[in-house]
Structures are given as structure tokens and as C-alpha cells.
Amino acid sequence: MKPPTSVDVARAAGVSQATVSYVLNDSPGARVGDETRERVKEAAARLGYVPHASARALRTGHSGLVLLPLSQARTGRLAQNLLDAMEEALRERGYTLVQYGERRLKGAAAARSWAELRPVAVLAEVDRLTRPAVDLLKSSGVKAVIGLSAERPSPLVPVLMYDHEALGACAAEHLVSRGRTRLAAVVPRERGIDRMGVGRWRGVCRVAPGAERIDLAFSEEEAARFASRTDLPDGLFAYNDEYAMLVISALHDAGVRVPEDIAVVGADDLVIAGLMRPRLTSVRADSTTTPGELIAMIDEIVRGERAAGPGVVLSGYVPRVVVRETA
Amino acid sequence: MKPPTSVDVARAAGVSQATVSYVLNDSPGARVGDETRERVKEAAARLGYVPHASARALRTGHSGLVLLPLSQARTGRLAQNLLDAMEEALRERGYTLVQYGERRLKGAAAARSWAELRPVAVLAEVDRLTRPAVDLLKSSGVKAVIGLSAERPSPLVPVLMYDHEALGACAAEHLVSRGRTRLAAVVPRERGIDRMGVGRWRGVCRVAPGAERIDLAFSEEEAARFASRTDLPDGLFAYNDEYAMLVISALHDAGVRVPEDIAVVGADDLVIAGLMRPRLTSVRADSTTTPGELIAMIDEIVRGERAAGPGVVLSGYVPRVVVRETA
């Protein structure tokens, strides 16, 4: 038994398929009597009719999908709340947010698989939006291609900035204001996040020229080796809260006092930051745009009411220090 | 300019649309000359042809989508790796994994929005798979409806078990083996996870009848109030690693020694567990089934080669203690 179609509903209600469509979408220009309206709705409910998204997409020419191919799960409550808010805002405007894995495929191949769904918008990490990928998406009808977590404006697409340098500079300024002079920044060795680490380190250098760059894998051994150095810096930006915790543990084991001997700043302001002892000082980046505003902008781009030239910055983040005990 | 269709490719290659379809899908029963094959492929590449997933879905009757409507982001590297592996296994079999928010919609309304995409399979949390929801999905053509994180077999759908009681029992056994006699378990007050907390607490009771149930919100105040009690238990299962960290911090501030005065066990074995001081002992649940096996089973259900009756348990998790310093 196949799922009921609008034709089945029409037959059950004794009307034409067109009428069913008019009623269930209550289309603006449609003129249908109240009594007929009721009959159609009742029949649809009784049969358990569910519209066929593919058929609708084929007919209308667009799927109403907004694709969000994230290669890493955004951890933390913040990101999840953001996603929820975005989804609701999109739903209100008739879009459907779809999160979509696709880690393995690269460049244009990934873009091809996105394009098959004929989304109206694609929000992806800037790194994956290469020239051929963007061309492919555009030519397949995607209205808005938007880069996420960009460090700088993109020559290809409008971006949602996430200014790692500003984050690093913010942390460094706090350390300097605490009287620290020999600054350093941790740069993770993990592939994929290393480039963000470099950005944050550069931000530190902007405030404290010549700040040391400490390349560190996420392991207790490497952290212990760092902690046992005799020429430790007196102020450290640890890339994020997890690295901060790793390093602080190692420092603690090595008998180095935090923050007396070395002040440490994390990033992201995770839940654990407030639970550690000593409590972790952390920089966080708050979006200057609400999810609703962001979605509204995307909607305008999709509808062609707003230009979406490259170089445009849709939204920014403003870094802020949450001062606790480690710095 | 609209995206090129298979008709455009056909025109460019000087063949019929049917031939294009045969070539690009290399259909088993199709007989096309090698020279023509090449011409078609070349034309498709030159025009940047991307097949239209909706049109294909409409024609074939199924979308090849596997829907994964998760209401909470699965945090932690483990879950993300699992997702990646599942996605690749699905891709190899021609499916597409789509992650899909939909926090707000409840019951049948959520099911309706899933059904619109005509997925072949839906993997959702058991709580959301109510009777009407399952009926709706089934009648809209979904072949496999599978419940995730179930505590017990479902009367409606096959489930992927996540046995919270077993997890609690495992933690309790470890505490007992350490000589602890007055056990307690934290049950979070946060809505949505409270029921999992209750399951874990019940597991503790199975090993240590009469174990105390400690309802706790995630706040330092409540944790401090607990830590200042005079009648503290001597063994605590803290629900998960974050709660464990919260409680241990509070105990530390109150001058209670861990593990001497009170042994604490977390759950999930997060990265932070190994970084805390003292290092956190944690129970973790490892899947007994590889993602590939799970996907293979789903594939069999979809293709009708395997019955998918309710009560069937697709895969289990086996709990395991990672012993560190807090217990």
C-alpha cells in the first residue's frame, strides 16, 4: 500500500486534485468555498495525507532546503542553541534546515553532492568553498552561498566572520593588563584546527610582538614536557578551554603555580571553565547578530532583495574576556 | 540561466535523454556503445550537469534519504566519529544521511515533517516515536523506523539499546568493589535528561538496594548545598562527567576529600576526565556493533530482507569502567 497522494484526497473529498492543492496550501489567489474546504481537510486528515516534498520541489523549482554541511560537530551548548534558533527562524519563513555530513568528499565533489538536493542556500566552512565548488553550486541554482567561520572576507562569497586574531588579541590584552610581559600562545597540532590556532597566535602577536608560538598535540606527555621547561612564559593563551585544562593540569603536576607563576587564558567559555579549580579565565566570542537577523538576511539574499557579492560580511563576533581565577 | 538538465546534456551530445540517463547511472540492462558513452560523459562534465535529486526521487519512488532527527547534538568525539562512519557506510550503499533539527515540533507533527522528505529510514530517539508518529511514518512509505538510545525494547519499533540501568549498575559495582557501602546517584533536574538519570539511578539500586537519589540542578549553589551535608554518602555515581566535575569542585571547596571521604564515578569518559585533578573515574558505553554492521542491518530492513518487528534489539552497548583516581 502506497502513501496517499493529493489525487487520493481529491477522490475521497469528491473534488479535483487542484482544489486539494489550493486548500492545503491555502494559496492566496485561490477561491474555494468554506464547505468544500472543510471536506478536503477532513479527507486529508482521515487518509493521513503527507505532501511529497520531492514532487513539490520539482514543480516549484526549489526545495526550500538550507544546507549546513558541517564537518565538525559544533560542540557546546552555545552552538546548539544557535542551531535551534536558526532552524526555528528558517521554519517560520518556510525553509528547512538540513545538516549534512560529507566529511570525506572534497571540494567540487562535495559541492556536487550538495547541489543534487537543489538547496536555496548553502552555509559551509569557507575552506570547503573553493572556486569550482562555488561555481558548481551557483550554476545549479543555489541562491545564497555563505561561508562560515571566516577569518577574513572571502573573494568568492559573503561570510560570517569569526575573527580568530581578534580573539587572540583580546586574550593578550587581558594578560598584558595583568602585568604579564613574556606571552605565548598554544597552537594545536591537530589537523583542521591548526589554522585557527595560528590565527589566534597571530592575534596575540599583534598585542605582544614576538609572542612565542607553542605547537602542542593534545596529549599529557607533550603538555608535561612543556610544563617542565625552565624558561616558561608568564602569560599563556591556551587556544581553548580544553587545551587550557590540559596545560594547567601539567603545570600543576610540575609544581608551577597558576596564576602566580604563569597566567592562563582559555577560549570558548565552556561549562567546565567555571568548574575547574582554579577557575579558568576564558575569552568568548559572542555573535553581534541574532540568529533571526541572520536568517532574515539570508532570506533577503535568496529572494534577490539583497546583493550577495563577495567580500560582504554578514555578521561578526565580538570577543570578550570572562575573568575568573587563572588570569 | 537555469541549471542544465539531462535533456540539455542529451542535446549537447547529440543523443536522446534516455541514453544520457542510461550512461550516467550506468544501468545494468542498458546497451550503449563506448564511443557514445564517452560523448555523453564529456558533455555532462562540460555543462556541469548535476542530477536533480527531487526528480529522481519522484521517479523512483524513494529518496534514498536516511533521516537522523537528533534533538541534542551528540557531543564528544566518539559520537561524531560514529556519525562519520555511519555516513560513509550509507554512502557506499547509495543512501544519503541527513541530520535534521526539529526540536520544537512534537510527536506526529514532527513525524509529518520527516515524512515529507519520503526517507527510506528514520533513526530517532524512542521518546519521539509515539504510536501515531510511527503509523504516520510507516504509511508514508518509510521502510525502517528505528529507535535510538532506548532503555528497553519498544513495542513499536526495533531499537538501538542504550541501557542506562546497566551503566548505573556498572558504576555501582565498581564502587562496591572499592568497599563503599552508602551509595548515591545524582539525577539531573534538567528536563529531557532527567529520565536517563532515573534509569542510571535505578541501575545503582539494583546493585545497592536503597541507594540514595540526589536530584540536582546544574548549578554551583546546589552542588555546594549537597557538599555541605553532614551525612554524605561514601560512594557517588554523578550521572555524567560534567556533573561529576561540578560535584567534585563543590566537595573540594567544602573540604571533603575525594576519593578518601567519598568516591565519585562519572560517565561518558570525556576528554576532561583524564585532565582533572584528581583524575576522574568514569563509566563508558561502547557499542558492540560497528557502524558498518548497523548500516548493513538497516539496509536489509529497507530492502525487505530482514524483518523489523518491534521488540527487536539491533545493537547493544556494553558498559565499562575506566578507572582513574576518584574511585
Next chain:
DNA sequence: ACTGATCGATTATACGTATAAGCAGTTGAT
């Protein structure tokens, strides 16, 4: 040289929906 069979393609059709266009029957204005 006639008949099947095989090869390499084409033609035709249906999937489920949205919407433009059309068409009776009724109402309102002059």
C-alpha cells in the same frame, strides 16, 4: 535469401505537485 537474435539507440510514459487558464452559474450595475 529468409528468419530470429543481438546491438544501439529512440520514443513514450509516469511519478505527485502547483498553478495558469478555462468554464459554468450567479450576482451586480446600468
Next chain:
DNA sequence: ATCAACTGCTTATACGTATAATCGATCAGT
């Protein structure tokens, strides 16, 4: 009384694809 305008519906069509059915040409076997 006549015609236009409106109401409440139906008919017809196209979206892009997969695939069954068909068809001309070449070829092997008697």
C-alpha cells in the same frame, strides 16, 4: 434586459528523471 464581474470549481500542463517498450540495422545460422 444586458453585459460585465465575480464565485467556485475543473481541466490541462510542466517540472526532470528512470525505465519499459519499441524499432531500425547488423549479423549469425540454416
